[in-house]
Amino acid sequence: MNQSRASPTIAESIPRHPRSAQRMAGEKITSRASDYSQWYLDIVNRAGLAENSSVRGCMVIKPHGYAIWERIHDALDRMFKDTGHVNAYFPLFIPKSYLAKEEQMAEGFAKECAVVTHYRLKSIPGKGVEVDPEAKLEEELIVRPTSETIIWHTYKNWIQSYRDLPLLINQWANVVRWEMRTRLFLRTAEFLWQEGHTAHASKEEGEEETKRMLEVYRTFAEEWMAMPVLCGPKSDGQKFPGAEYTLCIEAMMQDKKALQAGTSHYLGQNFSKAFDVKFQNQQGQQEHPYATSWGVSTRLIGGLIMTHSDDQGLVVPPRLAPIHVVICPMGKELPEREASTKCARELAQQLKNLTREEFFGYEPITVKVDEDFHNSPGFRFNEWELKGVPVRVEIGPKDVAQNACVLARRDIPGKEGKQMGVPLSTAADTIVALLKTIQANLFSKAKAFRDANTHEVNSWDEFTKTLEAPGGFLLAHWDGTRETEDKISELTKATIRCIPYGGDTTPGVCVLTGKPSARRVVFAKSY
RNA sequence: CGGGGCGUGGCGCAGCCUGGUAGCGCGCCUGGUUCGGGACCAGGAGGCCGUAGGUUCAAAUCCUAUCGCCCCGACCA
Structure with a gap:
């Protein structure tokens, strides 16, 4: 039976029984019906996708899980190239002061940043190592939670003329967000993602790009991942800090909870102004360029699992x-x-x-x-x-x-x-x-599952009851205010997931306040 | 950061209350019988019981401290 192997492929090199996810003959995984989160963990474990590492909140992505990420990476990377983007790489470390330059962003991410304060250890004989107090950094560095700031700081030198635009750059990188509670793939302190950062000569171009990349994500989610998604803007309460608005793709998991699977942000001139980036337009005037950013992460693997997997x-x-x-x-x-x-x-x-x-x-x-x-x-x-x-x-x-x-x-x-x-x-x-x-x-x-679990509700009573059971996506009228949105989420834990394109735009009255509503939006409990 | 739980062979656990020098299941190794939906038998290897102190003739077990992890909440992709 033995033969010399002909050029092993990636797939062939995946071990059947990785040591840390050993076979447990006869042991079934937990059923979705009995304990959905345990089912998810069992899948991740038994399929050999990832495991918790010895570092708090950080996962080890195992070969089979990483192979899926490589597929995601390759498919998306091709799509980015096909829409004119190129890849580049920016630093992991960002001077603390950069974050502060865009106020909303500083506010949004301050609570979850890892900070580098020293650049050297010293060895203590018999005791290992400790931080060398002599080696304190003059300016602390944060580990990127996202790269807008360092990138726009860099773009300042790259952009002078309208002929430098559009600038269409993507980077594949890891980022760190110091989360309190983590779940493999869905929320970890460090994760892998791609982040596109583009600069444009006009608002229209910027907005077009924002939409174009959302469409790339929709295509990828539906045609590659076979995961149907709702598309549309987030409410102001849910948008990315620093964005004018955020577009998203939103999927329904088998427990009927929503998963934000990808976001595309129109940043307007917020970052170009904060970092003083200007270009000379065709009329010879100085103008701040218009920006977008967009990303998807290893979270998609969590979405993939929870969309299709079974007992x-x-x-x-x-x-x-x-x-x-x-x-x-x-x-x-x-x-x-x-x-x-x-x-x-x-x-x-x-x-x-x-x-x-x-x-x-x-x-x-x-x-x-x-x-x-x-x-x-x-x-x-x-x-x-x-x-x-x-x-x-x-x-x-x-x-x-x-x-x-x-x-x-x-x-x-x-x-x-x-x-x-x-x-x-x-x-x-x-x-x-x-x-x-x-x-x-x-x-x-x-798609049939999602549609079957999407319900129109027309009163507060109907809203709360339907959310309780059967649950799922609720199409409801909302008065458009932040206060009402916050109130609803406080009362029910459901949030506005998306203001969907192609949704019902018949005016009505808000389910909570009874005030006029321009259209229905999607409410759901989410990951 | 609050509330709870847990650290014992690779994994999951028992033992702790009532101290006496570590056990079970799975996995792993060897040999044999099996093989169309998670096979079985026999033999074997593998652990200074998270860490550091203390009490004691004796500590996985009692006491103190410490570290780490998991779960539940507030925050987030």
Whole structure:
């Protein structure tokens, strides 16, 4: 059975049983119905996505989790490049005074910044090391919670003329926000993200860019993650500190709570003024450029988990799956094993030979042949389901005898999702078609779930009762004031998630105050 | 930062009240039988019980201090 491995792919190098998430044969993960948060933690743990580190609030993203992030990164990066952006990198450390320059931002982030005060330790024999009091920084550095300030400080030198605009830059980076309570992927003290920072010669261009990038996020969320999202502005109470307004994509998780999955901010001239960035326009006048910033983070992985996964484990939509297809050869005796393994490898090769166009047009199919005969077939099936591989191919002696295989699709667990007697000669094409079907099915299932859990409510009584049960997104009239928004969230823990594009714009009266309301907005409890 | 809980082989826990020198399940290693939905048997390796003091002939167990983590709240992507 041993053979020299032909160029291992990323997928193949993912260990099946990472030491820290060992197999627990027979142990089921907690069901969503019995304890949703424990279910989430079980998925993250058992699928080998991440774990809590020894550093408070910071996670270790494990190979399988990171492989998903790489997929997200690659897809988005292509989309950013396609819309004219380039990548750059700015410092992790930001002089404390920069943060203070934009007042709203200073206020918004002050409470959660990590601060570097010294630049040296000294070694104390027998006691380890301690901070060298002699090595105090003249100006303290904060660890970036977001990079607007350092970037706009830099842009000052980059922008002189309208011909330097638009400036369309993105960076992939880590940021730190010192959160009190953390949850793997959803909220951690350090996380990975991308942040786009653009500068434009006019308000119109800036606003266009803000919308364009929201649309990129919507496309990514819906077409790659198969996660339906509502799009639209945040209320003033929910916008990014320092922004004129914030647009968002907002998704519904399986516990009917909302997850802010991405934001695109129109910053106006707030930062260009704060950092004194000016350009000379075509009329020869000095003007402050108009800015945007937009970002998504490793939080998306949390959203991915909570959108599609089930009580069997992780479910990953094909377009983001690190492994698209796992082929499990089976057999009792050595000759049977050899025969089924041979078929499995041939099928794997056929799949790898497919051109990109035949799949989703950008990447070849990733296939793993699971030749681990040490474990029983049942164990292996469960293991791959736990990891969320979209399609599993089973090839046993019975299949070999008739040149066929069994296909199992992850989005339909159990026997119902199995297709028996698929001829090996056409299996590759069938699998590609199946991957596309799964991608589409996951999206429509998620969308149907969201729609079924979105309710119009017309009175305060209806609002509170519906929020209690069945819960979900509430489409309600709101008088447009910050006070009412705060009051509602204080009373119910529900917040305005989004003022959705394409929503009901018939005027009405506010559910709480009875004052006139221009349109319905979306209320929900959120992560 | 308030309230609660927990630190004992890789993971999950028992033992602590009533001190006597550490045990169980899973995982791991070896051998054998298994193998189409989480197999079984036998043998084996692995822990100075978070850390530092104290009480005692003797401390995982009692006392003090300290560190860390988790859960619940107020804040946030």
